[in-house]
Amino acid sequence: MSVGIVSYGAYVPKYRIKVEDIARVWGDDAEILKAGLMVNEKAVPDVDEDAATIAVEAARAAVNRSGIDAQRIGAVYTGSESHPYAVKPTSTIVAEATGATPVMTAADFEFACKAGTAAVQACMGLVNSGMIDLGMAIGADVAQGAPGDALEYTAAAGGVAYIIGNKESELVAVIEDTYSFTTDTPDFWRREGMPYPEHGGRFTGEPGYFKHVTNAAKGLLNKLDAKPEDYDYAVFHQPNGKFPSRAAKMLGFSKEQIAPGLVVTRLGNTYSGSCMMGIAATLDQAKPGDRIFATAFGSGAGGDAFSITVTDKIDEMRDNAPKVEELLADPIYVDYATYAKHKGKIKIA
Amino acid sequence: MIIMSVPRFWRKQIARYNLVGTQCKKCGEKFYPPRNMCPKCRRDGEIEEYKFSGKGEVVTYTVIHTAAEGFEGQTPYVLGIIKLEEGPSLTSQIICDAENVKIGMKVKPVFRKLGQDGERGMIYYGTKFVPESTDKC
Numbered sequence: 489m490s491v492g493i494v495s496y497g498a499y500v501p502k503y504r505i506k507v508e509d510i511a512r513v514w515g516d517d518a519e520i521l522k523a524g525l526m527v528n529e530k531a532v533p534d535v536d537e538d539a540a541t542i543a544v545e546a547a548r549a550a551v552n553r554s555g556i557d558a559q560r561i562g563a564v565y566t567g568s569e570s571h572p573y574a575v576k577p578t579s580t581i582v583a584e585a586t587g588a589t590p591v592m593t594a595a596d597f598e599f600a601c602k603a604g605t606a607a608v609q610a611c612m613g614l615v616n617s618g619m620i621d622l623g624m625a626i627g628a629d630v631a632q633g634a635p636g637d638a639l640e641y642t643a644a645a646g647g648v649a650y651i652i653g654n655k656e657s658e659l660v661a662v663i664e665d666t667y668s669f670t671t672d673t674p675d676f677w678r679r680e681g682m683p684y685p686e687h688g689g690r691f692t693g694e695p696g697y698f699k700h701v702t703n704a705a706k707g708l709l710n711k712l713d714a715k716p717e718d719y720d721y722a723v724f725h726q727p728n729g730k731f732p733s734r735a736a737k738m739l740g741f742s743k744e745q746i747a748p749g750l751v752v753t754r755l756g757n758t759y760s761g762s763c764m765m766g767i768a769a770t771l772d773q774a775k776p777g778d779r780i781f782a783t784a785f786g787s788g789a790g791g792d793a794f795s796i797t798v799t800d801k802i803d804e805m806r807d808n809a810p811k812v813e814e815l816l817a818d819p820i821y822v823d824y825a826t827y828a829k830h831k832g833k834i835k836i837a
Numbered sequence: 838m839i840i841m842s843v844p845r846f847w848r849k850q851i852a853r854y855n856l857v858g859t860q861c862k863k864c865g866e867k868f869y870p871p872r873n874m875c876p877k878c879r880r881d882g883e884i885e886e887y888k889f890s891g892k893g894e895v896v897t898y899t900v901i902h903t904a905a906e907g908f909e910g911q912t913p914y915v916l917g918i919i920k921l922e923e924g925p926s927l928t929s930q931i932i933c934d935a936e937n938v939k940i941g942m943k944v945k946p947v948f949r950k951l952g953q954d955g956e957r958g959m960i961y962y963g964t965k966f967v968p969e970s971t972d973k974c
Contacts, residue, residue, distance in 0.1 A: 534932065534949070535910060535911050536911070536930075536932075536949040536950040536951075536965070537949065537950070538950060538960075540950075540960075540962065541947075541948050541949050541950060541962065544948040544962075545947065545948055548948070572960055573960070581962060584850070584851065584854055584855075585854045585855060585948055585962070587855065829910065832910070834910070836909045836910050
């Protein structure tokens with residue numbers, strides 16, 4: 489039985505801050521940072537945007553792109569590490585604002601940067617078991633990075649929603665299979681009540697990102713008896729530009745395969761939205777029959793790999809909602825002070 | 838601090854999230870916020886739910902520099918009256934630089950945070966408007 493993507497929708501706030509503006513405040517060398525991170529600027533939320541509003545905009549874009557009746561959605565799962573409430577689901581807000589309520593199930597997911605792809609897997613299971621007709625999986629974040637921390641250069645805002653179904657005539661892309669690799673690896677965390685995450689510095693690299701991404705990717709390639717050259721495109725979780733480029737090289741994927749999905753240089757790391765945004769940017773330009781290999785990573789730690797084939801349906805749907813390129817175009821640049829205001833880093837008595 | 842009880846907001850939540858109002862089936866008049874009775878047709882009227890497209894134009898606006906409690910962090914911001922293409926007008930924040938907002942400007946709806954009840958209370962979400970031509974302003 490086929491399962492796959494019925495529709496997708498992305499949202500990126502219109503504000504950006506350049507690495508230079510952050511580096512100036514902390515006395516860092518912007519050129520060294522830009523070369524090392526392969527990130528030039530990152531998306532900044534408006535003063536009244538949070539993970540819930542971003543998730544709603546992405547979800548509405550997904551519904552509008554396909555024109556499906558939102559009442560068919562039987563599950564809404566929102567993955568984020570910046571849910572506005574500690575207790576009170578983001579997903580009920582999204583479901584209400586997209587018109588999917590009330591006969592449906594909902595929950596919030598959290599697995600660092602891969603909560604959104606974990607939600608995709610849950611929806612695939614529910615759809616294929618026949619429990620629901622369509623499921624909506626969202627990855628949305630207003631990512632946190634402590635002032636002056638290395639994360640501040642990349643922690644960005646954005647979200648992506650995927651509607652998962654199994655009626656072949658409705659699918660814009662078939663998900664042939666998924667494979668996950670998960671271990672207990674404390675490379676990154678945020679304790680209850682703390683405003684910013686902590687991380688293990690270089691420890692987030694080899695034992696975190698690379699181990700889980702390469703094992704998940706190799707596991708799926710082996711399971712499908714596939715090779716990197718069988719795919720037209722590849723997307724790897726993009727906490728910066730360097731990690732996915734290196735992971736692609738380690739696995740045998742080319743620079744050309746990852747180029748369309750490598751949006752991190754102009755967007756930053758949207759955490760739960762990161763890999764899903766890369767897949768959306770790739771779907772925006774893929775042709776029917778093209779194959780996409782994707783692997784998300786979440787600290788803590790795990791990797792979710794997906795093998796995707798685009799269908800003829802993509803050409804009918806693509807233009808019905810904003811493409812990632814359009815969302816990235818013509819940003820409004822803000823300075824560090826405005827960024828601090830937008831992120832609520834300035835406390836007003 | 839927003840002085841609004843949780844149940845009071847919740848009762849109007851769908852109207853605020855999705856611009857759901859009402860219309861009178863008899864005379865076609867549309868209402869936002871929703872009315873339970875048509876003031877023209879009175880007891881002969883027949884009220885039903887109506888979802889507005891959200892497209893409209895700016896009737897008038899003002900720029901807030903001295904905000905009410907809870908909105909200090911957002912100044913300067915634009916507050917305006919939007920006339921929806923189906924007829925009714927409503928007051929809303931317009932997400933646009935004060936220099937770029939114009940009377941007659943076409944707008945479309947977005948989902949945003951309307952406010953919050955301090956650090957511990959509820960977060961209120963709903964509809965605001967952005968210029969239709971481009972998301973930039």
